[in-house]
Each structure stands twice: as C-alpha cells, then as structure tokens.
Amino acid sequence: MNQKIIYYPKDGKPNLIANEWQVWDGERDEGGIPDLEHGFHKVLVPFHWWITRYKNADIIERANKGEIGVWFAADDDILKHSEIIEEGKSFWPVIGAHFPIFRDGRSFSTAALLRDRFEWQGEVRAIGDVLIDQLLQGARVGFDAFELRPDQNLDIALKQFDLFSVVTQNSWRDQRATIA
Amino acid sequence: MYKYDHIDQTLVDQRVTQFRDQVERRLNGTLAEEEFRPLRLQNGLYHQRHAYMLRVAIPYGLLSSRQLRTLAFIADKYDRGYGHFTTRQNIQFNWVELEQTPDILAELAKVEMHAIQTSGNCIRNITSDAFAGVAADEYVDPRPICELLRQWSTLHPEFAHLPRKFKFAINGAKEDRTVLLCHDVGIELQKNPNINNGELTANIYAGGGMGRTPILGSLIKKDVPWQVLPSYLTALLRVYNRFGRRDNLYKARIKILVKALGPEEFARQVEGEWTQLHNATKQGKDNFSQAEWERVAKHFTKPSYKTLPALSDEQLQSHAESRLDANEKIAFTRWLERNVRPHQVPGYAPVILSLKPHGTAAPGDATSAQMNAIADLADQYSFGELRVTHEQNLVLADVEQAELLNLWRAAKNYNLVLPNIGLLTDIIACPGGDFCSLANAKSLPIAKAIQERFDDLDYLHDLGDITLNISGCINSCGHHHVGNIGVLGVDKDGEEWYQITLGGDQGNDASIGKVIGPSFYANEIPDVMTSIINTYVEQRSTDEPFIETYRRLGVIPFKEAAYKNNGKHSKGAAV
Secondary structure (H helix, E strand, O other): OOOEEEEOOOOOOOEEEEOOEEEOOOOOOOOOOOOOOOOOOEEEEEHHHHHHHOOOHHHHHHHHOOOEEEEEOOOOOHHHHHHHHHHHOOOOOEEEEEEOOOOOOHHHHHHHHHHHOOOOOOEEEEEEOOOHHHHHHHHHHOOOEEOOOOOOOHHHHHHHHHOOOOOOOOOOOOOOOOOO | OOOOOHHHHHHHHHHHHHHHHHHHHHHOOOOOHHHHHHHHHOOOEEEOOOOEEEEEOOHHHEEEHHHHHHHHHHHHHHOOOEEEEOOOOOEEEEEEOHHHHHHHHHHHHHOOOOOOOOOOOOEOOOEEOOOOOOEOOEOOOOHHHHHHHHHHHOOOOOOOOOOOOEOEEEEOEOOOOOOHHHOOEEEEEEEOOOOHHHOEEEEEEEOOEOOOOOEOOEEEEEEEEHHHHHHHHHHHHHHHHHHOOOOOHHHOOHHHHHHHHOHHHHHHHHHHHHHHHHHHHOOOOOOOOHHHHHHHHHHHOOOOOOOOOOOOHHHHHHHHHOOOOHHHHHHHHHHHHHHEOOEOOOOEEEEEEOOOOOOOOOOOEEEHHHHHHHHHHHHHHOOOEEEEOOOOOEEEEEEEHHHHHHHHHHHHOOOOOOOOOOOOOOOEEOOHHHOOOOOOOOOHHHHHHHHHHOOOHHHHHHHOOOOEEEEOOOOOOOOHHHOOEEEEEEEEOOEEEEEEEEOOEOOOOOEOOEEOOOEEOHHHHHHHHHHHHHHHHHHOOOOOOHHHHHHHHOOHHHHHHHHHOOOOOOEOOOO
C-alpha cells in the first residue's frame, strides 16, 4: 500500500496526507477481518464481504468506531444493492472504488453514481491501479482521495490538477465553462 | 464556421501542455509504453507499421482554408508532404516523430484544431453530413448540435476509458449521408410542428457498427428535445461504461451489449438512468441552454450569398460551350453530372473534389501542394471553407454556378476533377497493410488494380452508381460491409487473401453486405470484379443501379460469376 494519499476535497486544494486506511481484499477470512499491518486500525472491506457480514455485532461495533469502510469492485452493480448502500452510508467514513487496471473506466461511473444518485457526501477514494494520468478524470467524476500505485511520482501527480482551467461538461466538481 | 471562444482555445492549448508533459515522461522512461499507449491514442497518436501516425480531428468534416494550409504545412515540415483523409472525416499523417508531436499539436492549436479523442476507447470525432447547411434535402442543419456535442464530449471525464471506441454520427437531411446506423450512436435530427412545439428533437439509434460483427443500430428513443441531449447521452454511455464487456476486445462494442440485452431492455436501462439524472438531482443543470445554442449557432448562419438565378445543367453546358474543346466538353459535362450537387440557394452548388485519381495515389491522399491549392480554391470560390466527406473526398460547398467552369479548370491542374464520384472507382479504402499495424492485408494495391482495370470513364458512367469499399482487416476502417461491393483483407497461414461481400449499402436503405464465399488472391481481384460487373451489365433492367439488380437477383448469379474462373485459386472456407 501507499503510505500517502492525495486528498483533494471538493472545495479545497490537493495535498498529500498519511494513508490511514488499509484496503483488504476479503481473502484469508478466518471468521472476521484479519489482523492489519501494525498501526492500522481502519480497513476498507470489499462490498461483497460487507453485504454478508454487516449485521454481525463485532462488525457493527467496529463500524461504529469509524474503522470500517467499503470498496466497490469495478464490476459491482451498485444500483442493485441500493438499499444496503443507503443503510451503509451511516457507517462508512470512506468508500473506495477499485481500478483493476488503469484503463478500466467503470469506477468512474461508480463514483459518479455515488455522488449523483446516492448523494454520498463522504470520501470516495480511488484504489488499485491508480496512475498519475487518471487523476484529473477521477477528481471530476467524484473522487476526492487517491491512493496511487506505489511507483507513481507524487510530486508530478500533485501538479496534474492545475493543468486545465476550463472544462466543457458538467461534473461533480465543476459546471462547464460558458461564455453566455 | 465555428470560431473558438477563449474556453475552447484555452482547452486545446492546455491539452498541448498536458501531452507535452506526457511525451517527456515517456521519453525519460518514467511512463511505461503500456501506460502511455492509451494517453497517446486519446491524442490521435498511433504507432504504426513503420512510424508514428497522427490522426487530427476535423469535427463534422468542416475545415477553413487557413486550417487546410496549416495541415499542408505540417505535412511538409513534419511528414512526407501529404496527408490521408479518412472515413471519419479526420486527416492522418503517416510519418511523424514522437518527439515532434507536441509541436505539431501546438501548430494545430493555433488554427483551432486538435487531435483530441481521434483514437482510444473514448468518444471519437463526431461525424456528420459533408453537405450540412447546403444540401437541398436538408431539414435541419446539424452543425450546431454537432458542435455542442463536440464540446460536451471533449475530455469527458467519466467516459475516458470506455470498454471500446465510441462513435457518433449526426444527420439532419432526408438522405442519410452519414452511415447513421453503423455508429455506436446515430442521432437523427428533426423539426416537427407536432413534437416539442416544433423545436429541434432527436431520434437516437444505438448499437450499430461494422467490424467483426456488423450490426445496424436500433431506434431506442424518439423525439429527445435537443436541450436534454447531454443527460440522455450521459445515461446511455453510463450504461455502456458499466455493462459493456471488457473481457473480450471483440465483444466490447456497444452493439454487442445492445444485442445481448435486446434494444428494448437497453433502452429501458438508459431511460431508468436518464430519469434519475435528469429529474432527481440535477434539475436540468446539464441541459444545453438557449444561450449556449445561440452562441454556437450564430457561427453556422448562411454566408453572404448573392441573389443569383438558378442555372440548369443545360444552361451551364451551353454557357461553357464556346469556351471548351470537344474533349473538355465531355469531361466538364461528366463532372457536372457526378461531382456537382443541388444546393439550397439558387445559383449555388456544392462541388466534390475527387481524391481518387485512377491508380496514382491512395484514396483520400492529398499532397501538400494539393492542400494549398484547394485552400486557394476555397478562398476564391467558396467563402474560404471546405468539408471532408466520409467517402474520403473534399467538398467546396458554396460555389456560384456561373463559376463552375473556372473552378473546374483551376482544380484540373491539381488532378482533382476526375468525374468518378459515386462510381466504381470512387473507392473507399483504409491505409491497409502498407501502413497499418492492425491490417492483415494490403488495401491500396487492390484499389489501384481495380482503378486501373476500370479506367474507362465512358464505361464507368454507363455502370452508374456503385460503391466499392476496401478494408485491410476486420476492423472495417474501409467500411467494406456497406459497400455494394466490399473487399476485406484476411490472413490465412501468413498469406494475404481477399474476401468479397456483396449487397452492402449506405444511405436510407443501409444494409450489411453478404460474404459470397471463399477468398481470393490479390491478383485475382480485378478479374473477380470484372465478372461481378459483367453479370450486372447482363442482368440489369434499364436504369437499374447495381444494388437494385443485386437485391432483385440475390447473390447467386454474382457468386457463380465470381468463381467461374477463379475457384481453383481460392482457398478454404469463408472466414
């Protein structure tokens, strides 16, 4: 995992902050969330794992402490599970959306739906194969946090957000620029 | 034509900066080729068989003379002195250097041009009718909508990494000149007094395409008010982005999704998404506003036409009579017949300049000298504008009929007046294996051989309208599926073979051609064409075009003729 993430709040500036969330893949499940790396208490669990366990008392207890968020796989159909997501919104401090490979744009639509349809106000974090040149698109569709693939240069990444001063379609972050 | 405002200009300038940085990172090794590839493709930069190829967008096919001169300049300075106009109304330069592409893009930005989204798995250059705004059969000028959607689609963040490329075409005339139903989305514009208070609306077709699985698009929504196109198309693309197949490159186009779900179910899903987008949270904020329309549409008003009498062809010929010798008279008459079209305004005509000289250059190629000459012709005869057709020719849209003879003489010097528009040798062809690394076989030598075989203009005119389209691979850039005669290059055991399809058609009766049987060697193709054409000549009724004869008789007589001499050479089953 990357020790730092880019956090870019909707009305703020992009900056580097410590990564407090460990992404867990849902494997090696021996009755619950496994021990995490030293120092980490907060974990993003796969949504498919959440929907089978979220009524368990131990999960609710940790969720209530703000230590559990979920992440959506690129092929999760989030509209099919809208009731669980609506319920989950009160538990999760962070929602992740996963890029299995950088050129798979499904999670762009997931983020857009989380913002548009579910009116999710909390953090949406891009995880997985997240590269410098996806940041602009991600920031516009609804992501406000990015855990980049560890080999990416964070200084170059931070400069991406200043590249364009105009946009020609509406998005979560901006209305299109118009003359009229 | 449309003029960039500071928003458009800022965007293309900043895009150049962005790409320059990406190229630098590629060159210094911090960006891997695998990761650079989709970035360069979204800037029109391919790596071809021999070199990099840059594809420049010509939105809805409209160009100014100034822009064309810049293209000529780029051809000379950065390439080998020519460019190739494509079926998607783009132009390609075949021999550019990676290091120089940011400079080329900067040159383009100076004349309000770019290469954004001319390739890659995103919304591609939006195409339209090359005769938009002047066609006599037009009921809506599609260009303001084309331009508004160009802006909407440019660097659209949600659709930057779709399952596959995504192509729009927009038509507003009685005759479809856009191959509307072979697009991922076809937008048919209309104005009906009974719908939307007579305001502009659109019928939306989706799921058409050529390639490996050619399918004609299905009507999925009627009478969409123009204002809501952004939210409707967002909904449509969102459904495709989420559910289009990504496991198999060949099954990733929207046509496969629409076919798998069925058009009704696809339409229902889009409608569901759109209802949410449009009604729930946005309160119409995505809608195109009247102010936006007015800002864009003011650039597509009519040029300052003179009040002129409409001249008939007979009047034009008799006007030219005294100024032409006998040979010229025939040539000019043929040109009037094939290369000059009806116009909305009396006394004017759109003129097609042929980029299909027989056997001497690749279809769609223009040298920098030709480009500069055409720019001059546009300035002198057509308000400084021109258009690119999807058949890979150029159009001067607003020529005074009384100037046609002068234009013809001037264009003749640059080998642009061959009167073969719509005839057998007006071949659509992709660059094929000579350039393209995807191709299985060459296209250009086949086109050349056919043009050489059918070089007799009298005979070609007698044959009348026949479309012949050649693709060097199943990607179908040469639109072979919708040629009356289609040729597809195929690879069998490392050898180049050519498969023939018959019965394809573009236009209002669009149809997909049928494969006639096993494929042929390259050197058999001219004979095969001769056999097919002879069968048509023998079987046609008076004035019956090729496609009608084919539809009446079916494939069998043509197939028998094609294989009568060549069967012994053909190999294997149809692929």
